[in-house]
Amino acid sequence: MTLKKKPITGMKDILPEEMEIRDHVLGLVKETYKTYGFSSMETPCVEHIENLCSKQGGDNEKLIFKILKRGKKLKIREAQEEIDVVDGGLRYDLTVPLARYYSNHVSELPSPFRAMQIGPVWRADHPQKGRFRQFVQCDIDILGEAGNLAEIELILATTELLGKLDFSGFTVCINDRNILKAMASYSGFQEKDYDEVFIILDKLDKIGKEKVAEELAQMGYARTNIATYLDLFDTVSPDVSGIRYLKDTLGDHLKTETAEGLEQIMESVDKAKSADFSICFDPTMVRGQSYYTGTIFEIRMNGFGGSVAGGGRYDRMIGKFTGQDVPACGFSIGFERIVMLLLERGYRIPHHKAKKAYLLEKKLSGAQVQKMLERAAAERRSGHQVLVTYMKKNKRFQKEQLQAEGYEEITDFYIDSI
Structure with missing residues (x-):
């Protein structure tokens, strides 16, 4: 039998030309992030299946490559549930492993801890342009920092990196999960319905306002609530004045510190940035991971559908390991997408010597x-x-x-x- 020379669907071989670009980008990632005080760390590719399926990873939990138990532990005939035959899985991101790592080594780490982790992750997804089943993530996280300084530093570090790769004119979009909740509450939705409402809202850019309203109505929500909710988005400007408008309009539904914190982040980033980009307030941005508890952000580029980087605050994840919540915030660049864009642009590595x-x-x-x-x-x-x-x-x-x-x-x- 002739062996198969093509890689598994959703995986890819990397030729030398691309590998040189990848190595250059990875070197620049480490060099840039270290100037912001981030320290390299690493976690295993395989995680406990209980951690991966802890209802923190959103839809990614449906895309896990699961690993069967081995030897005497594997009792297929006696198994009644999947957990009886599976004990591990390939990580689908670097955030859940980081939370476990921090919980296990907290006494050995500084506080706050600025973590930099680079490595492959796996998702049993439908492959498409720029999306593979195995791909590299480059994450920076600040653990133990409750204030807005964490968000500001994460955004400045990531945008400086993109600037060094000759990207310009891109947009950092920012929102807060608490603003999403406040807008839903003001419009008459119940707290138990928020996640369902946000999932439909996340389709706004793709299907438009009318179809979002139609889907919400099909779920049984009152049309007056839907109209109030969607009209709010039409009246909010994409800058700090939009945040101030919501602060005045939503009243007690929105905490003052949430609105003022987001204003501070936007203004500080705009004044301290070293790359050419704009920062905007996007109240429709949801981001899929259910572990986000506050600020969320992503980077978008003209001519590229979807984001090339994203992150946010997840203050309640580490507490699931330790019983005590720890403030945490992270930002991840879409490494594969960045490399793809560089290759499409004919990017040349700047060599100092021939x-x-x-x-x-x-x-x-x-x-x-x-x-x-x-x-x-x-x-x-x-x-x-x-x-x-x-x-x-x-x-x-x-x-x-x-x-x-x-x-x-x-x-x-x-x-x-x-």
């Missing part, structure tokens, strides 16, 4: 080859990337390939020229 290639005639003596290796070693010590290889018969095609790989200086060495 990439060089030495093409050696195959007739060179051992001593001549040794001389060229010593020369290449000296160039590498001075910071150059140097490839030493033999000439091919089709030298023109060989040079075209090298130029496509970014080699700027290609030198031929013949037996009579050394």
